[in-house]
Amino acid sequence: MKKKLLSVILACTMAVSLAACGSSAATGTDAGSADAGAAEAADAGNADAGAASGAAGSVRLLNGKPEIDAQLQELAKKYNAETGNSVTIETIGGDTNASDELKKMYQTDNMPDIFVIEANQAATWDGMLADLTGEAWTNDTDYELVDSKMGTIGFPYTVEATALAYNADILDKAGVDPASLTSPDAWKKAVETIDSKKADLGITAVFGWCAEPANLGWSSGTHVFAQYLDAGLKQDDTTYIDLLNDGGQIDEKRMHDFAEFVGMMNQYSDPDLLVDGTYDNQVAGFAAGKYAFVTQGNWINGTVTSSADYSGFDMGFAPYAFEDGIDTIIAGPPSYWTVYSDGNVDGAKTFLQWVSDDSAQDILVNQAGLISPFNDCKFDAADPFYASIKGYMDAGKTSGWHTMLKKDGLQNETCQVFADYAQGKFDADSFTSTMAQVIKSYYAN
């Protein structure tokens, strides 16, 4: 009798554990199909793909620009409505670095089909990126990312420009012509003029420049640092990036001139922002007319124009003229969408082709405020910076985004040097020597 009873109890225990296992399998598939989640995407690339969904299937896209997240969600809806295929947008950005997260996703076998990379990260994904050579859209753009070994790997989804963004109203009132800002002396004079009229202009500081390292390291370490590498150079001139990538060397003279310029920015910046501000405060301050210049790029346009404090002023870019004659801004695609070769490659190709066509460009250009990298795009960019950027482009005065080719992770080191400079721990000389040492040792390790 007792034995029987016990068998029953044990059978129950077994049944429970079985059920647990059963549910485990169920949850697995559940997560997979419902959210186009990890599990399935991983397996989908292998044998049992195809059956899952419609023609091109569903793809996952990892976006690194939180500011256009809403518009991309919109894009996903439209894609689904027009083609029946689906795309899931996952956004990482702001404080978390998309490329760091991507490495983790790779380790956990959770790779999206399309993901964002910067040009220098292509090496990290060597052999894992699909070759997009021959896709129809490649004929309509000059900006695709081509790798000597892997072929065409990057889809350009936007053209971005960065330099010193200015508030045209303030410069106008102060009597400063942005076109004249092509030498350190001209800058010094202009900055002093604006600074002396701060009260009249109603501004807090000349520059809205933020060197906070923990969250805004990408801004100082990559974008501002980019000016040292490229300002004044032709689009395809790689002098300083080549020097840098050759064991971490810098041009001391150029770095010193750059340091003097950054020193001026430190001096005339809003002290509340300079050391531990945030991107939000920086952009909000610019939108509210508190700064004449801000050290960001045209990606801030949406945030600025939608701000309640925005008075409708015009915007443009002035070059970081830390040496005489520097008159270029940096423009081009800072990052690309690439296709994971073990993912749903066909679905991804279908999606990218669709993105390059009108109905998608409509959203990207008119709603997200991006500048289209495609020649056949029929929409004029809604970006308020567009006129200024186009002026530089037409005059051939744009420099490349070669900062994206520096050794991955360097910005996390150099941003700290910017931060210390901003706190007044360095002068231009020690900034230069520290920069040289930090870069050297980063390349050595």
Added chain:
Amino acid sequence: MDGFSSQRKLISFVCLIGGAILAIAGLGMAIGKTGNPLRGAAIILGVVAFFVGLYLFPTLKHHRSIVNIIFLFPLLFAFAVTVIIPLVLGIGYSFTNWDGIRVRGFVGLDNYIRMFKQPSFLWSILITFLFVVFNIIFVNLIAFLLALLCTSRIKGLGFFRASYFLPNLIGGIVLGYIWQFIFSSVVTKFTTALFDSRYSMLSETKTAFVAIVIVYIWQYAGYIMLIYITGLNTIPGDVLEASAIDGADAMQTLFSIKIPMIAPTITICTFLTLTSAFKQFDVNLALTNGTGSVASFFGNYLTNGTEMLALNIYSTAVINNEYAFGEAKAVLFFIILAIVSIVQVRISNKKEVEL
């Protein structure tokens, strides 16, 4: 001899054989890379069926051993897969140039030699030790004082104990963000007014380090306090009474009776704070993420001023994609902790002998 029904024998054998076949078939499918999605289920079902068969196996002599195996297996299996296998693999990987996916080659001791040449890693070790020392002293001191406070006669003891303990309930990530807010938005208001220093404590290595220590004490002191309270409560009342009759004042009672009597508790608390401070990760990540500059450390300018060991290992592997190198650092971390733990066991054993 055997009072087992033939039915039971049948079920047992069917389960044993069927389970074994199913499990082997599943394994076969997995090894053969057939991609059959049922392979996992086949293995699991097979193993379970096998155990059912084993359980029902008609034997009295070995029944106890069978039950023992069935009872031990699930936990041991999970333990082996999550701890033992990764540990062995990890130690092995630390001698290679593993990138998290593939091992491309054997590099011998290179990773170990390299980490001692990396100033930023040496710095991480240094500040981790500093952090541990600061915490052992302050957490224990504060916790002990709070314990004295909470064992004296004041109103609302329960409330005070509970509220001092409360921070320990909150996970490190969440409270890291809460404190990041406090340091960057609230504390700056005071420092601006008092010292005319408008910068957040987190933007300067030294003050950021102090900030991490403060947060850690805030989180941990309440917990350690509870243990001291338990220790203090074990002191027999008559001992205290006797000392009071002998005319000892509060200070004398404290130093000649209370502290010696709770020596074992002090040992426990010291090592508890020590190991947990060593492993500090969440708060470090959420509060500063390791940033902070060091002007000159062996002549090097460092940018990871507040990055402690656990975080350094994490960022080496996950952020810089150097899995083998990170793993080698982790093995060193393990060795340090092992030495500390052995010392702890030695000391507590000695104490017990003396008592």
Added chain:
Amino acid sequence: MHTKEKTSNVVIRFIIAVIVAAYVLFPFFLVVINSCKDTSSITANPIGFNGISLSQLGQNLLDVIYNTHFLFWQAFGYSVIITALSLVLLAVLGAMAAWVICRNHTKWSTVIYFTFIASMIIPFQVVMLPLISTFRDTGKFIGIPMLQSVPGIIFAYLGFGGAMTVFILNGFIKGIPMDLEEAAAIDGCSPEQTFFMIIFPLLKPVITTVTILNGMWIWNDYLLPSMMLGQNGAVKTLPVAVQAFVGSYVKQWNLILAAALLAIVPMIVLFLFAQKQIMEGMIEGAVKG
């Protein structure tokens, strides 16, 4: 009984206690009041009551709860499921294993026991990296995903929590007289009956202790789920969701603090109900561990 103390001493101690309590609780206070503000009021005045309103609190909470990076109910649900199942399995399987280890005086049970104890000093960092690759490869091998899956992470918690659970339970089982089991055996109880009907019910107090210890750890754990589940996987626990939420937006403190509020409220509510058990459980665990 006690010596008379000066009232002034008592008052001073009371005042100190109040000041410390105020300091300890101040961050919680800040979280609550700032969750009721919008960003600009927080920047202007993070300490005071200016600009707080219940509707703003509702607004912030709704923004967080329905944010695609946070998805509060989903993360909360996963946290509950993962924690609860891990705790139940750890308690049952841990007790089973501890009982076998404790009652068998053979060489291998000693070996297993000391392996468990020795493993308690292994820092998670050493096993974290190979763990991911082991789980990834196992998952691929058997065709059931072990990463980004609820069963996978529960399995991992079983492995990591097993050692301490067995250690504490073992100490308790040692104290249960063998006579009980011998008597049961004479009455014709099989070993598994003896365990489930006699021993297991006796373990209730110590199981409460391990459940509290493991529960605090699993509920608040960040590193393991962040490695195994990822910040934007389909499955997220609360700490991972908080980190993903904060990481995907530039600092909007009202929302971040509202998210923190959501993450800490369940714990505090639980604490209010089971304060005594939680505090005692934590002490037990420390003294024995």
